[in-house]
Amino acid sequence: MEKVLKVEGLTKLYNNGRGVVDISFEVYKGDVFGFLGPNGAGKTTVMKSITGLNTFKKGRVEILGFDLKTQFESALRKVGTIIETADLYEYMSAYHNLKIASRFYKNTEIYGIDEILDIVQLTEFKKEKVSKFSLGMKQRLALAVALISKPELVILDEPTNGLDIEGTIAMRNLIIELATTKGITFFISSHLVHEIELMCNKVAIINNGKLINKVEHINIIKEKYASLEDFYMDKVKSVGGGI
Amino acid sequence: MNNLKANIINEVQKLFLKKKITVLLIITAIICFLSAFFISSIQAKLVFIAMDSISFPLMTLTIFTNIFLPLFIFMTVAELFSGEFGDKTLKLVLIRPISRLKIFISKNIAIAIYIIINLIVVFIVSMLSSMLLSGKASFSIPHIMFAYFIDLVPAVVLALFASLIAQFFKSSSGAIITCILLFIGIKILSLFVSGLNNIVFTSYLNWYSIWSVGQFSFLRTINTLFMILSYGAIFFTIGYYFFDKKEV
Numbered sequence: 001m002e003k004v005l006k007v008e009g010l011t012k013l014y015n016n017g018r019g020v021v022d023i024s025f026e027v028y029k030g031d032v033f034g035f036l037g038p039n040g041a042g043k044t045t046v047m048k049s050i051t052g053l054n055t056f057k058k059g060r061v062e063i064l065g066f067d068l069k070t071q072f073e074s075a076l077r078k079v080g081t082i083i084e085t086a087d088l089y090e091y092m093s094a095y096h097n098l099k100i101a102s103r104f105y106k107n108t109e110i111y112g113i114d115e116i117l118d119i120v121q122l123t124e125f126k127k128e129k130v131s132k133f134s135l136g137m138k139q140r141l142a143l144a145v146a147l148i149s150k151p152e153l154v155i156l157d158e159p160t161n162g163l164d165i166e167g168t169i170a171m172r173n174l175i176i177e178l179a180t181t182k183g184i185t186f187f188i189s190s191h192l193v194h195e196i197e198l199m200c201n202k203v204a205i206i207n208n209g210k211l212i213n214k215v216e217h218i219n220i221i222k223e224k225y226a227s228l229e230d231f232y233m234d235k236v237k238s239v240g241g242g243i
Numbered sequence: 244m245n246n247l248k249a250n251i252i253n254e255v256q257k258l259f260l261k262k263k264i265t266v267l268l269i270i271t272a273i274i275c276f277l278s279a280f281f282i283s284s285i286q287a288k289l290v291f292i293a294m295d296s297i298s299f300p301l302m303t304l305t306i307f308t309n310i311f312l313p314l315f316i317f318m319t320v321a322e323l324f325s326g327e328f329g330d331k332t333l334k335l336v337l338i339r340p341i342s343r344l345k346i347f348i349s350k351n352i353a354i355a356i357y358i359i360i361n362l363i364v365v366f367i368v369s370m371l372s373s374m375l376l377s378g379k380a381s382f383s384i385p386h387i388m389f390a391y392f393i394d395l396v397p398a399v400v401l402a403l404f405a406s407l408i409a410q411f412f413k414s415s416s417g418a419i420i421t422c423i424l425l426f427i428g429i430k431i432l433s434l435f436v437s438g439l440n441n442i443v444f445t446s447y448l449n450w451y452s453i454w455s456v457g458q459f460s461f462l463r464t465i466n467t468l469f470m471i472l473s474y475g476a477i478f479f480t481i482g483y484y485f486f487d488k489k490e491v
Contacts, residue, residue: 103249
């Protein structure tokens with residue numbers, strides 16, 4: 001199977017001593033990979049490191065066969081990202097936000113702006129300023145911006161954070177649909193076990209800056225445990241955490 | 244190269260989609276026209292001010308490059324660096340397939356384009372208002388255009404200086420205030436420290452007026468040009484160093 005993302009011995013420590021240590025995992029084509037862990041476990045640090053927002057001294061990140069440090073532009077060519085929050089240019093319209101993102105790619109490499117707005121169901125708000133959007137709309141537009149380059153890998157950090165029930169369901173369904181119909185590989189972080197269970201086929205658990213399990217298929221986990229939540233608690237307790 | 248071009252277009256578009264930046268351009272035009280109006284109205288009363296239609300665009304250039312342009316440069320630079328860092332939109336460029344060096348270069352080129360547009364506005368408005376108010380149209384246009392062109396060089400170096408300062412701030416207001424205070428500080432210091440005026444880059448913002456004083460010396464001019472460019476290279480290198488190390 002084709003390897004889309006390979007992280008090897010990634011270590012990133014901040015000045016306060018916190019960070020992540022020796023993180024290694026692989027994501028394969030077609031995976032909807034869940035990166036589960038409590039708040040402050042180091043999920044965002046890993047995500048920032050593999051998208052070049054953070055620098056790291058130890059370890060290696062390879063995206064679609066390109067080394068992130070030495071082949072940065074090639075590595076990120078087919079990657080769409082939302083890190084932390086759905087940050088957009090609020091003073092611009094949805095159209096301009098997409099236009100600005102699309103300029104980095106050849107015309108043949110990208111979706112048409114109308115097409116992508118249709119996918120995230122924002123066509124009627126094309127010319128409206130983003131500052132007037134609800135949080136759910138902003139999240140969907142941010143996903144559209146991440147998808148504009150027809151990415152092979154989409155990295156989403158807490159994609160349902162702050163959304164209401166309807167928004168959460170809409171976002172989840174959109175991710176599942178994109179994974180099945182367009183064959184996009186997703187790498188999704190969340191602190192919500194239920195979300196990962198519903199969206200992903202594989203999971204890795206991070207706690208206190210360290211991976212505490214090997215990447216496992218959720219279906220196999222469910223054969224041994226009643227739910228992903230039980231598996232998660234078991235793993236966390238085994239390293240001395242949990243309730 | 245394509246990504247560099249793409250980001251230059253993006254950065255310029257971002258500037259002009261912000262109302263603040265467009266308003267600054269309109270203010271520039273109004274200031275130029277009002278200065279012309281003010282000068283022409285006092286000219287009749289004060290005989291010792293020898294103002295004619297040729298020197299007015301150059302006088303406007305002196306006022307603009309020493310007072311208003313630095314302020315506008317600080318505001319624009321702060322928007323593109325500290326402002327984007329503060330509202331976290333800098334991330335939107337950093338996650339695209341473009342290196343940080345190209346991002347830094349494209350942002351500075353966008354600021355240079357903004358400076359050029361500002362100078363063009365000042366040039367056109369000062370020419371037109373001078374024609375309207377004095378009724379004369381005997382300009383030496385190439386001469387005036389040349390003056391505007393050479394004043395672009397120190398303005399870009401000032402923008403690189405502001406880009407360096409902006410790397411240390413997460414809000415545009417903090418960056419603007421610091422840039423203004425440093426600018427005023429350097430100006431005041433060069434008044435009191437003998438010799439400093441000749442070696443500090445802020446003294447050459449209206450470089451053309453220095454050219455026109457006394458006898459033209461080619462060597463002196465080349466020397467000044469290299470000094471200004473060296474300042475630019477130093478500000479660019481240090482600014483890029485901090486931009487590259489930035490964790491968003």
